[in-house]
Amino acid sequence: MGRAPCCDKVGLKKGPWSPEEDQILISYIEKHGHGNWRALPKQAGLLRCGKSCRLRWINYLRPDIKRGNFTKDEEELVISLHQSLGNRWSAIAAQLPGRTDNEIKNIWHTYLKKKLASDNSTVAQPRSTKKTKKQKAETTNFDSNPNTPQPESISSLSSLSTDQSWSDDKEESFLSEEDVILPQMDESFWTEMFSMDNGTSSSSDQTLDSTGDASGYTFGDQYSIEDDKEFWLKVFCEAGGVMDMSQL
DNA sequence: AAAGTCAGCAACCGCTCCACT
DNA sequence: GAGTGGAGCGGTTGCTGACTT
Numbered sequence: 001m002g003r004a005p006c007c008d009k010v011g012l013k014k015g016p017w018s019p020e021e022d023q024i025l026i027s028y029i030e031k032h033g034h035g036n037w038r039a040l041p042k043q044a045g046l047l048r049c050g051k052s053c054r055l056r057w058i059n060y061l062r063p064d065i066k067r068g069n070f071t072k073d074e075e076e077l078v079i080s081l082h083q084s085l086g087n088r089w090s091a092i093a094a095q096l097p098g099r100t101d102n103e104i105k106n107i108w109h110t111y112l113k114k115k116l117a118s119d120n121s122t123v124a125q126p127r128s129t130k131k132t133k134k135q136k137a138e139t140t141n142f143d144s145n146p147n148t149p150q151p152e153s154i155s156s157l158s159s160l161s162t163d164q165s166w167s168d169d170k171e172e173s174f175l176s177e178e179d180v181i182l183p184q185m186d187e188s189f190w191t192e193m194f195s196m197d198n199g200t201s202s203s204s205d206q207t208l209d210s211t212g213d214a215s216g217y218t219f220g221d222q223y224s225i226e227d228d229k230e231f232w233l234k235v236f237c238e239a240g241g242v243m244d245m246s247q248l
Numbered sequence: 249a250a251a252g253t254c255a256g257c258a259a260c261c262g263c264t265c266c267a268c269t
Numbered sequence: 270g271a272g273t274g275g276a277g278c279g280g281t282t283g284c285t286g287a288c289t290t
Contacts, residue, residue: 014259015259015260016259017259036275037276050276051261051275052259054277055259060258060259087279087280088278088279089278089279090278090279101279103257105279105280109257109280110256111255
C-alpha cells in the first residue's frame with residue numbers, strides 16, 4: 001500500500017522554474033508567509049507541488065541567500081564541520097550564514113571532496129576559467145537583491161583566527177586584515193558565545209558529540225558550559241582557527 | 249567549426265522525524 | 270501507544286554550458 005505521495009502529481013509542473021513562477025512564489029510568501037507548504041501552491045496559483053515550492057524558496061529565492069563563490073574561510077569551515085558532523089548538510093549550513101544545505105552539498109561533491117583527496121600538497125582547483133551560469137547571473141544581477149550580502153563583503157561576519165598557516169593564503173580570501181580577529185577565550189568570550197548559542201534555534205536541536213561523532217551531544221541547558229567549550233574548541237581548532245561567530 | 253567530454257548545480261525522490269490527534 | 274500528515278534532510282539525477290580535442 002505505502003504512503004500517499006506528498007502531493008497530487010497529476011498536472012503538476014516539474015523541472016526548472018520560470019521567472020514568472022519565481023515571482024509568483026516570492027510575492028505570495030512576502031504577502032502571506034509560507035505557512036502550509038502543501039497548501040501554498042494552490043493558494044498562490046502555482047502548478048507545483050509544495051515540496052518543490054519549499055525547495056525553490058529555501059535554496060534560491062530566500063532574500064537572505066548569499067550568492068557567490070565560497071570564500072576560503074567558508075571552505076575551511078565546511079571541511080572542518082564535515083569532519084565533525086559528516087554528511088549532515090543542514091547542520092553544516094546552519095554554521096554558514098546565507099548558504100544552503102544544497103549548495104554546500106554541491107560544493108562538497110564537486111570541489112571540496114577532491115580538494116581533500118588530493119592530499120593537501122596538490123590542492124585541486126575548480127576549473128579556473130570556466131564561468132558558470134550562476135557566476136554569469138551574479139555578474140549581471142549583482143545588485144538585483146539589496147538584501148543579499150555581496151561575496152566580497154564578509155565584514156558582516158566576525159571571524160577568528162589562531163592559525164598563521166591559514167592566514168598565509170588569505171590573499172585568496174575575501175577577508176581583509178582587519179576582519180581577522182584573534183580570539184580572547186576568556187570567561188566573557190564564552191559567556192557571549194553561549195548566550196548566542198542559547199538564542200539560536202538553528203543549532204539548538206542539533207546533536208553533536210565531543211568526539212566528533214554526530215550523536216549524543218545536545219546543545220542546551222542539560223549540558224554544562226564546560227562540555228560545550230570542549231566541543232567548540234575542537235571545532236575551532238579543526239577549522240584552522242576560523243570560526244563564524246555570528247552563527248554560534 | 250563541430251563533436252565529445254565533463255563540471256556545476258538546480259531540482260527531484262524517497263526516506264525519516266516530529267507534532268498532532 | 271498508534272496512526273497520520275507535514276516538514277525537513279540527504280542522496281541522486283539530469284540538464285546546461287564551458288572546455289577540450
